[in-house]
Amino acid sequence: MADTKVEQMSVKVVEDPSLMTGAIPAKDWMDVPAVFKPGNYCYPGKPSIMEYHNKNLPGLFGESREWEIEDDDWKLPENWKEIIINGIKERLDKFRSFKIFMDCCVRCGACADKCHFFLGTGDPKNMPVLRAELLRSVYRGELTKAGKILGRIANGREMTIDVLKEWFMYFYQCTECRRCSVFCPYGIDTAEVTMMGRELLHLVGVNTNWIMEPAANSNRTGNHLGLQPHTFKENAEYLIDDIEEVTGLRLESLNFNRKGAEVLFVIPSADVFADPGIFTFMGYCMLFDHIGLDYTISTYSSEGGNFGLFTSNQLMKKLNGKMFAEAKRLGVKWILGGECGHMWRVIHQYMDTMNGPADFLQVPTSPITGTRFDNAASTKMVHISEFTADLIHHGKLNLDPSRNDHRVVTFHDSCNPARAMGLLDEPRYVLNNVCNNFHDMPENTIREQTFCCGSGTGLNTGEIMDLRMMGGLPRANAVKYVREKHGVNTLACVCAIDRATLLALMEYWNPDVEVCGVSELVGNALIMEGEKEKDQGLRFEELAVKEGDTDV
């Protein structure tokens, strides 16, 4: 939990002098150095982890070494500046988007107050425009004629150690959620600027362990947590025991690595490890059993998430490659994806060009309803909420929404499914069919304008808890609004990082609000053939007493 007490934090956010509270900075932003202190930075990658990455993808991650963020000397390679400048040049050539984003910002400020980290911290360098300017100023100063001659007058500056440290601070106070991009009249995707910034830092060995260790695990075992095949299977089967306890039914349909299955199902690995993701997993299993889906789960491609997205495009490509490779090996027709957030950004925006075309797969067609998902014609991957909404629409599910009457639900649009793939209505359609009490948060905090949990892109680590609670404040505040107005006690979402981080965020700002995946509520509402009379939900919580039932 965060070090700062919630009362102090609230006062700090609204009263401490900052750009958010109307204080005018005394110095030009270029003259304000980044100061690291415990709680405002993530720990660097462990040498053993970085050695592992260097063996697999040489040349991307600098030297593995022991170093401390708070030390003056980061033990960078001698020619670190040359590496960075060449890295910028290479990327300007390679990524047209990056070149445009460096050139076309007019600093109109439309993005400035759209960032949850700016709203929570009041730090001007968390305004997306200025965050991008941290890199843009170096591009101008080092690589454009005007900047080289005019320097600061042309808003250019030299690449120095202080600049590098400032990059590390602010490219790791951005969750690449892309809310700011929604408001940019030029369509600048600031997340891609952060991605470039992080790639450049990696080249000189500047990284964080919370991202690099899961990425290493994922490469080695198939998933971020490092669950080996036997553990992955055992955990999943353990959850089948729990389903039996709640429903009285032993589901026989769960299976692994089965060749010839129609559908490969890929989940975020936390769904077979941690609360409350495990309840989401139980919901998936019940749904598939209920409709008799011919599916299999892979212990090789056992992770939807891809911490390569938070690292470098080469690592992202490598980790993502497992999905198509496994789909091909197993001979499935198409891939169904679980409630993972950033997985869908990788799939919708990069997968096809990185690892496609997946012409050995078919355009996904629901075997239950016959619906052809033409929107997934190239990636061959369908989101579980799309799939479920289609089943409900065709009346294929036997549902009793009153089994979720103990819950008053709101929906957090997880950033990437919402903004990277446009999944806005399907989860709401599902929720409105599986529970009786649903209330949306205010309109400027949901759908395309959804506020991030404050801990995405691998910032979901304990050592920056205060920062996370500040960054998550706008989301928590919107939840508080519906809690007070409608008595909301459940925050549903479709992302595993959310399920972990919103839990901490709610415990801090709205302690009586629980967090769940959408599929958990589906599982609760399903009337399964042959089930026993249900008096508990999937987390063994008591259900609401039905009207007409006598209270004994």
Add this chain to the structure above:
Amino acid sequence: MATIEHNGKNFEVDEDGFLAKGMEEWNEDWVDYVKGIEGISELTDEHQKVIDTLQEYYKKNGIAPMVRILSKTTGFPLKRIYELFPSGPGKGACKMAGLPKPTGCV
């Protein structure tokens, strides 16, 4: 990397105070050290059972067990585990047993 001295022994720990080399360097002095920082007055058979279970599971799986599996194997409900280890199964019990903390979407 910090070093902690306890009972004349040195332990290398990571930033969160977990044993850097894990069970390789784990011994009774480490247990005694974590007992102190966790504010556990006396180690009981119940504590020992949790530690044994965690270590045995880790050797087989290379990761800490799901909390529910820990509960089931030891027979202690989560509430009891928190009574035994006030910082919880991860920061308390895993630390004492010399396991690393899990990373990823958790």
